Amino acid sequence: MQEYSNIILERVGHIAWITLNRPERLNAMNGALLAEFSHALDVLAASNNRVVVIKGAGRSFSAGYDIAADSDEIGYTAERGPVEDRDHLLYNIDLWTKIWRHPQPVIAAVHGVCVAGATQLASMCDITIVTDDATIMASPALPLGGGYISPLWSHLVGPKRAKLMSFDAGRRISGKTAAAWGWATESVPAEEFENHVRETAQSIARTPASLLKVKKEAINRTIELQGLLTYARMGAETDALLHLTPEVVQIQNLIKTHGLKEAIRLFNAGALEFDEAIQ
Template identity: 75%
Template sequence: MTVDVSNETVLLERERHVAWVTLNRPERLNAMNDAMLDELEAVLADLAASDNRVVVIRGAGRAFSAGYDVAADSAEVGYAAERTPVEDRDRLVSNIERFTQVWRHPQPVIAAVHGYCVAGATQLASLADITIVSDDATIMASPALPLGGGYLSPLWVHLVGPKRAKLMSFDAGRKISGKQAAEWGWAAESVPPELFDEHVARTAHSIARTPAPLLRLKKEAINRAAELQGLLTYARMGAETDALLHLTPEVQAYQESIKTYGLKGAIARFNAEDAP
């Protein structure tokens, strides 16, 4: 395996016809900030123009990704109140468009999910062509604080159905294991952690035996069926709801709580409010 590109937050390595794209902010559980999203977009654009056949997106360290970076020192918390509703909506839609780049990528994209996959990271995994999870992965459709709504859950609907999508959305911080995610249909398959890396690599190289033009047209055919069911439309529609909720006193109070007590402290205070 050769290192092709080494950015600050996204690494690219190539192994024959397989490209390994690694989200690389392990000290923040690969939480996605603007720099990481920009670099991921650039790496995928470069790969789209290459003779590569399969892309694997994975996370460095203990997690796939903790979702959008909402820590006390992040731009998400620091500047959310300064954006107009239209600016906020446009920012949210732009994130969906970045992940639509994964959906429309000419090469099959595998999301290899271990550790934590939270909130915005589930958008990325949901728009990958194949999601493979470790049995012991922790999947959360919404963050542990109710910081918005309607933005993340629509992409769960086409995979797990509306009732399970509502369960994961309404109950802030609700978790399922990788094994359960595969049983629900959110992931293609779940693998014991000790076999995970080997299984992902074997699957990627097995797919890469098929010539690139065949893979591209196979992907387009299946994507077209999903798009006729409205996938990309309802992926975008939640941006308006989320932008509206960001203006509510309740969500602004949670953002102030993060600034005051830190993310872990704010979550602890939320969990203590009405603990069962």
């Protein structure tokens, strides 16, 4: 199998396992990881594989897009123009759409934390299995954009819950709640998690690949007719717009100057003052 630096790709029988492999950053997704992830999906799409499972190394599934001070995701307002920023965001949406349109069923196996951009990934998977004690956050702990992630929540949990998770930066729900809301397919105790995911993948893999492909297309088509892929891409435009606001620039600069943890602490303490223009 292909060797990667930021992910691990393994195949056992008809099942492929993609492991997000930056455990020292809680598998936060930077440009290098996303590029390798995209390549792995292409490799598997051209194979005789039947099921893909995506999981995270170490303590968590993924902390979302890497927004640490040294990340290539921070500094976009200064270093990218609005069109370039929009296109950068659309690249991520197109990557998650690869999961949606992948010829093989894709399972997200979520433990630990699953934050912001990582919930986009999981939302586009065909099945999402979570641990009861997982921590799911639709938005990052700081208000750095908007309209980019929450649309992919809306079709799963409804607009009111999607708004709650979007408006309240860093709002958390457990794996049990995520399953009850419909964001996750099912929630299982942590001690049963690995075996349950494996058994589910193995059970699905009994069905021939051609049948699985058509079954997936038939169900996806009903959701696409409701506009899923259109409003997913529209979110890149609103996010790029908000990246240009003075408030978001202020938070970005705070992260770069004081680090992510301190920026989150100050925001949670209500210590940040924003000079908001009268609308």
